[in-house]
Amino acid sequence: MRLFLGLFCLFSFGYSFNFLVYSPLFAHSHSTFFGTICDFLTDAGHNVTFFTPTIVTKYRNISYTKSTKDVVHMDPSQKLKEFGDQLSSGDISRFWTEDSSATEIIPVIRVFQNMYNEQAEVMKNNLEILDDLKSRNFDVIIFEAYVFSAYPLMDYLDIKTFIPSLSVTHNVALSESIGEPAMPSVVSDGLLSHGEILSFWERIINVLVVRSIDSILGYPIHRSFKPPFNVIDIRNIEPDASFVFINSNPFLDFPRPTLTKTVEIGGISVDVAKIKSEKLPEKWSKILNLREKTILVSFGSLLLSKDMPLENKKALVTAMREFEDVTFIWKYEDDDFEEFSGGVENIEFAEWVPQRALLADPRLSAFLTHGGLGSINELSYLGKPAILCPLFADQMRNTKMLTRHNGSIGFSKYDLSNSQKIVEVFQKILYDNSYSDNSKKLAEQLENQPIKPKDLMVKHAEFAARFGRLPSLDPYSRKMGLIEYFMIDVAFFSLTLLVCSAFVIRKSVGNFYVKIKIE
Ligand SMILES: *[C@@H]1O[C@H](CO)[C@@H](O)[C@H](O)[C@H]1NC(C)=O
Numbered sequence: 001m002r003l004f005l006g007l008f009c010l011f012s013f014g015y016s017f018n019f020l021v022y023s024p025l026f027a028h029s030h031s032t033f034f035g036t037i038c039d040f041l042t043d044a045g046h047n048v049t050f051f052t053p054t055i056v057t058k059y060r061n062i063s064y065t066k067s068t069k070d071v072v073h074m075d076p077s078q079k080l081k082e083f084g085d086q087l088s089s090g091d092i093s094r095f096w097t098e099d100s101s102a103t104e105i106i107p108v109i110r111v112f113q114n115m116y117n118e119q120a121e122v123m124k125n126n127l128e129i130l131d132d133l134k135s136r137n138f139d140v141i142i143f144e145a146y147v148f149s150a151y152p153l154m155d156y157l158d159i160k161t162f163i164p165s166l167s168v169t170h171n172v173a174l175s176e177s178i179g180e181p182a183m184p185s186v187v188s189d190g191l192l193s194h195g196e197i198l199s200f201w202e203r204i205i206n207v208l209v210v211r212s213i214d215s216i217l218g219y220p221i222h223r224s225f226k227p228p229f230n231v232i233d234i235r236n237i238e239p240d241a242s243f244v245f246i247n248s249n250p251f252l253d254f255p256r257p258t259l260t261k262t263v264e265i266g267g268i269s270v271d272v273a274k275i276k277s278e279k280l281p282e283k284w285s286k287i288l289n290l291r292e293k294t295i296l297v298s299f300g301s302l303l304l305s306k307d308m309p310l311e312n313k314k315a316l317v318t319a320m321r322e323f324e325d326v327t328f329i330w331k332y333e334d335d336d337f338e339e340f341s342g343g344v345e346n347i348e349f350a351e352w353v354p355q356r357a358l359l360a361d362p363r364l365s366a367f368l369t370h371g372g373l374g375s376i377n378e379l380s381y382l383g384k385p386a387i388l389c390p391l392f393a394d395q396m397r398n399t400k401m402l403t404r405h406n407g408s409i410g411f412s413k414y415d416l417s418n419s420q421k422i423v424e425v426f427q428k429i430l431y432d433n434s435y436s437d438n439s440k441k442l443a444e445q446l447e448n449q450p451i452k453p454k455d456l457m458v459k460h461a462e463f464a465a466r467f468g469r470l471p472s473l474d475p476y477s478r479k480m481g482l483i484e485y486f487m488i489d490v491a492f493f494s495l496t497l498l499v500c501s502a503f504v505i506r507k508s509v510g511n512f513y514v515k516i517k518i519e
């Protein structure tokens, strides 16, 4: 008993830390990721505060944490609210028919930067909330790496130790900042649609994109909230991060060189045991029993099925009609489906579907999805074969990442109007067992990875809280110039040496011949 008490004291006094997780409320998936981090730290016995200033008001009433009770909100200014409205009403339905390319990245990043700058202004005007936060003496702050308003916050609250994180896969600018090797011949930015094998042009884009984003946008200018309101040198502070948490998983993503500082916690928000233990509502269970096989069709919550071109809807229905013994559950957000699907019995339209629970059910045969990172993680962990039809943003990359494991098939959005091609791909995913075998194999690997993402996150966060900044993890290579790093000087020197010796050898051999001739 005494030993137990002793251990308890050690745990609660010696190793209980105060964490601040800062995540402005602007997108569902980002808040889910950071809410999960909060809960796992709380469950490990720490004091966690989730500071989530509102940007997009429609998410304000959703609770992103369960065990973490200390959730601090902040109301947006009128201007910030307008940014939020712009984000949530932005017309992206054009991506059903248009390319999503690298050239869009810069204007999008600019909008986000302006939004976070305004969000910093809002914090500056609500210092009483920050003063209250300051009294909690945080050991560590965790925040989304590109939400740079975290730096003046960190400065005001006097927090020394920080863990910039990404709720998406790696970002080359952050890699370069912390000195992680990111050779453009091998590593593409997470926002680009490149796969593992790069063409000549893709390598050129790799060289240009990060460089041009940096020179056009650079780091935003944030000033301290305290007099004398100095400019905060984010570029120089960022590499002092103790760790970087990113939402990619080495068993799923393309392999690339990383540092000890980079902690890959991809899939942390997919709790397989919990999802499997949840009971599927009766209504859905009945639908799964209707026919021998069932396919779930959902394009996510950003681009809506109801906005896809009519010819795509018709082609999908024509294809589905051919599979009499398959039920199709289609997440469709309007009630006008009778107009293009009249008389087809094997399609169940629903505005909302319990996606995770359906993916966890062995009766579901396959998933047709847009390949958002959330869905990719879920279906990988739950081992479902899938047809991936990427529409925009990181979805093209996600598709290449997952199809590499041979459990899913990529499908172009431009073929969605071709019912014959849709029939072929349904046929393949339903009746070629290799897809379900391979997706089960991947799920088993993810389930049995040597160290679980949750443990990686908690242990590294605790380590940072205990030891603060970790200069020993900071590679000297990040201070090297291009010439030194890529050994251009050595190559030049070797080449010169080679040319000189060739010249000398030629000269002396020449003299030798001349000598022989004379003799
Ligand atoms: C955690 O919070 C509790 C309750 O607010 C407080 O008593 C305790 O001192 C805090 N722990 C640390 C390490 O500050």
Ligand SMILES: *[C@@H]1O[C@H](CO)[C@@H](O)[C@H](O)[C@H]1NC(C)=O
Residues within 6 Å of the ligand: 404, 405, 406
């Ligand atoms: C996928 O299939 C290809 C071709 O058969 C094979 O070379 C590759 O190793 C497979 N990938 C995995 C992850 O099994």
